[in-house]
Amino acid sequence: MSEDVVRMQVNPETCIAGGQCELLAPDVFEIDDDEVIAVVQGDGRLDRKVALEVIDRCPSGAISIVEPDEAAGGG
């Protein structure tokens, strides 16, 4: 994976469905209307610059970047 592209994850325990992620990166995040949390679409790849903004804007701090070893191990 290029250094400028990262993979995103959402912590379902802390997500409050604030929806900022869906607004900023609609291809990667969607608020699931049944579960009422943000879910990552597809492989969750996002430009690092956008990723950092999404993380900053998430009101509950539920979004993070999947670290490389996590990604390799967890698939």
Next chain:
Amino acid sequence: MAAEGPPPPVDLRDPAVFAQGIPHDLFAELRATPGLHWSPQHDGDRGFWSVTRLAEVVEVSRDPATYSSEVGHIQMYDIEEDCLAARASMIDLDPPVHTRLRRLVSSAFTPRHVQGYREAIRRRVRATLDRLEVDGGGDWVDLVAAPIPIGVICDLMGVPEADHGYLIELSDHLVAGTSSEPLPADAYGNTTDLRLLPFNSPAASAMSAYADAHAARLRERPGDDLSSQLLAAEIDGEALSPEEFANFFRLMIFAGNETTRSAMSHLAMHARAFPDAFGAVAADRELLGALAEEIVRYSSPILYFRRTVTRATELGGTTLAAGDKVVMWYASANFDDAAFDAPLEFRVDRPPTPIHSAFGGGGAHFCLGASLARLELVELLDEMFDRGLELDHGTPTHVDSNFVNGIEHLPVTVTRSSDHRSTP
């Protein structure tokens, strides 16, 4: 617990401190003083720590395990266990119970979802401004700032238009519970012990009675509103009890009404005070969102919420013990110069982060209605700019409270700028 240095010569409990709005000089002094500020006990109520810097407001907000909304009151004064239980709605609870309650309604408030309310909001905005323009002015709060948000939240909760005025009245009296002159105990035929009622206000019992009757109506004939959704919802196989529904209903009406109203009231004063910023946005509507955000930061409608410490910890250089009260002054954090460049300037070109704390410092209790409030402000501003409205105002009457930065009355005169005079 000993405080560092002498306390400032003011009591942060006293509504008079906020009589002319946010006390910027006082808060600047507290932010510049290392550690947290300690307000000693008063009239038998325990003392509390004041958190005044943005970074620490965010730290407290995002750690509900250490800073609880549930083990103590979320206002600065303590109340007894049975009172906490009787009043509890999701705002008074911690995860995981809070999370389950919030998820019953949160999908209706996402940025994507609230776009669906845009047209209805714009219709309400037009109707209120039409009325204001007919008379060339009037009380901005009564004619514009109050009816728009209560109309929007009542629509969401399935409350008929004819009852909006009554709910505004009750909601206003709840705030009066934080003032120096609360309502008499038997107002609205109240017979409940005041200490069991939110804001110690008899209006809370009238609001619960309204919620009961509303629930009975909707059980007969459910609609597609949030009240009907709440009445049909189950948590772990159980429906909300009548008290839980009433507390939920009251929270939604109060929170959806008073706060946005306050921001809209301040908006009218900002329009006169900061004509350059407003002019720039009138010419470039891409900036509407930035203007709405700056209005919210600058007005900080909720002055503070409190948390109670659950375990020994350290915050901003001060050691805290379990049971300590921590008051997060959003109205101070939003003017923290460590976070905002020239914080007393009103600017529409601020970077998107850090986010101000007027919707809370993040975490589980971040304002549920933030996206709805932003949209209501944007629609009001956009319509004002479309009409070329020019506002002038007289002296505002501030709400007497240490909890909200509200405006009770604001006399305005309204005209249209010369290039708009020919339009309807």
